[in-house]
Structure formats: C-alpha cells, structure tokens
Amino acid sequence: TQLLEQSPQFLSIQEGENLTVYCNSSSVFSSLQWYRQEPGEGPVLLVTVVTGGEVKKLKRLTFQFGDARKDSSLHITAAQTGDTGLYLCAGPSYNTDKLIFGTGTRLQVFP
Amino acid sequence: GAGVSQSPRYKVAKRGQDVALRCDPISGHVSLFWYQQALGQGPEFLTYFQNEAQLDKSGLPSDRFFAERPEGSVSTLKIQRTQQEDSAVYLCASSFPEGERLNTEAFFGQGTRLTVV
Numbered sequence: 001t002q003l004l005e006q007s008p009q010f011l012s013i014q015e016g017e018n019l020t021v022y023c024n025s026s027s028v029f030s031s032l033q034w035y036r037q038e039p040g041e042g043p044v045l046l047v048t049v050v051t052g053g054e055v056k057k058l059k060r061l062t063f064q065f066g067d068a069r070k071d072s073s074l075h076i077t078a079a080q081t082g083d084t085g086l087y088l089c090a091g092p093s094y095n096t097d098k099l100i101f102g103t104g105t106r107l108q109v110f111p
Numbered sequence: 112g113a114g115v116s117q118s119p120r121y122k123v124a125k126r127g128q129d130v131a132l133r134c135d136p137i138s139g140h141v142s143l144f145w146y147q148q149a150l151g152q153g154p155e156f157l158t159y160f161q162n163e164a165q166l167d168k169s170g171l172p173s174d175r176f177f178a179e180r181p182e183g184s185v186s187t188l189k190i191q192r193t194q195q196e197d198s199a200v201y202l203c204a205s206s207f208p209e210g211e212r213l214n215t216e217a218f219f220g221q222g223t224r225l226t227v228v
Contacts, residue, residue, distance in 0.1 A: 006153075033216070042115070042202055042219025043154070088153050090217075097142045097206060098167060099217055101153035 002027040004089055004102035012108045013079055021074045021105045023089035030092060032072045033099070034063055037086040046074075079109045113137075117203050117220035124193045124227050132188045132223045136205030143186050144217060145178055146202040154202055160186060193227045200224050 007022045023032065031050045035043035047056050049065035049072060056063045060083075062075040072089055089102040116135040124130050136143050142161055146154035147170075156170040162183040171178070175193075180186040190197055204217040 004153075040221065042204070042221050043217075044219070045216050048216065086151070090153075096159070096167065097161070098144065098156060098159050099204075100156065101146070104151065104153040106151055 002029070002091070002093060002100050004091060004100060006087075006089060006102040006105045008105060009103065010106050010108075012110070014110050015080055016078050019076050019079060019107070021076075021087055021107070023072045023074075023102050025070050025091070028069050030069070032065055032069075032089055032091045034072070034074055035088040035090060035101075037088060038084075043086075043088055076107075079107075081109050081111055083107060084109050115203055115205055115218050115220035117201075117223050119223060120221060122223060122225050124225065126194060126227055127192050128227075129189065129191045130193055130225065132190075132201050132203075132225070134186045134188070134203030134220060136184065136186070136203070137218055138184075140205035140207060140218070142206045143180055144204045144206075145186070145188050146204065147172075148200045148202055148222070150200075157188070157201075190225075193225075195227050198225055198227045 004023055004025050031048055033048045034046045036046055037043040047063045052067045052069045054065045060077045064073045087105045090099045093100050118133045144159050145157040147157055148154045158168040158178045159166055160180040163180050175191045177189045200222040202219055202222045204219045206217045
C-alpha cells in the first residue's frame with residue numbers, strides 16, 4: 001500500500017517566518033503534487049513535480065522532489081497570513097489515475 | 112460548467128436515513144473520483160470512475176456506500192442507513208480531458224458536508 005506521511009501535522013507561525021513541510025513515502029511515485037485547501041473549499045493544485053531532484057518555484061513557495069522520487073518538500077519564505085490553509089501532497093497510485101493524498105499539514109500564519 | 116459542482120453543500124441526516132450526494136464534473140473529463148475527508152485530515156479515496164465504468168471501489172467503507180455514473184458524466188454517491196461515523200466532507204474530483212493524458216491534476220468541487228445526528 002502506498003502511503004504518504006506529512007510532517008509536521010500542525011504549524012503555527014508568525015508572518016515573515018520561513019517554514020518547510022515534508023512529504024515522505026517508502027514507495028516510489030511517478031510524480032507528486034502539492035495542493036492547498038482552504039476551509040469550506042476543495043483542494044487546489046499548486047504544483048506537480050515529475051523528475052527526481054526537480055525544484056520548482058512559485059513566488060515564495062519552493063517545491064522539491066527527492067532524487068529517489070519517494071519524498072518531497074514545500075518551503076515557504078516569509079510566510080503571509082494568506083498562506084494559511086491545509087497543505088496536501090498527493091501522488092498517483094500504481095498504473096491508475098487514482099490520487100493518494102498525504103496526511104496533511106495545517107498551517108496557521110498569525111499577523 | 113467551469114468547475115466541478117457538488118450538491119448539496121450541506122446535508123444533515125438523521126441516523127438511519129439514506130442520502131444522495133451529487134457531483135457534476137468538468138465537461139469532457141473522463142475520470143471522476145470520490146473522496147471522504149475528516150476534519151483537518153487528507154482526503155481518503157472512496158471510488159473512481161473512468162467514463163461510466165467504476166474501476167476501483169476499494170475505498171468504500173461498507174456496503175452501505177454506493178456510487179454510480181450511468182452516463183459517464185454526473186455521478187451520485189449514495190449512503191444507506193447513515194451512521195454517525197459517516198459524518199465528513201465528501202469531495203468529488205474530475206481529471207483528464209478526453210483524449211488527453213498529460214498529468215493527473217484533479218479538479219475538486221467544494222464538497223458536501225454531511226452531518227449525521
């Protein structure tokens with residue numbers, strides 16, 4: 001069974017601080033995605049990483065896919081209150097379109 | 112439509128009542144997924160359709176849960192004899208424009224929050 005574990009589970013920081021969220025698995029994934037979900041809404045895709053070692057930047061967010069394609073990280077620089085939300089990593093199950101989601105990291109950024 | 116639409120947004124059911132949750136996927140999307148999400152947790156897979164074919168229902172927690180997509184577009188998730196542990200947000204997602212398979216980006220609806228009392 002492919003599982004994605006995220007850490008930390010909760011993160012509470014002040015505006016301006018940096019943070020990193022981790023997504024780990026014992027299984028290899030062909031790609032990993034990061035979603036952000038706000039209360040009362042569905043998850044929204046932030047990025048897809050496909051190649052081992054790949055780094056993608058989205059403004060203040062930096063995403064990295066591990067060399068072995070078993071893990072990924074999301075780094076946020078100078079967090080803002082608008083970054084508050086539930087961050088989810090997800091990857092496709094073997095040979096299917098089904099997405100397996102990570103356990104989630106709830107981020108709260110205080111002014 | 113422009114996005115995935117789910118209805119109702121909120122549903123309160125008495126224990127033992129049957130409920131039906133509807134999902135209108137993005138037009139032309141071949142794949143449709145149902146997920147169950149507990150508060151603060153990641154979505155848990157329930158079932159998956161490719162067009163009208165239900166390819167995977169391994170995540171359905173019991174035989175009280177049933178999903179269909181008879182014409183390959185709109186889908187309904189039905190829960191019979193609801194129990195309190197069924198209380199959760201039920202998310203629907205669609206992906207893969209027809210004739211194209213570039214990635215596995217899933218577009219989610221806003222979800223239906225089911226509360227069983």
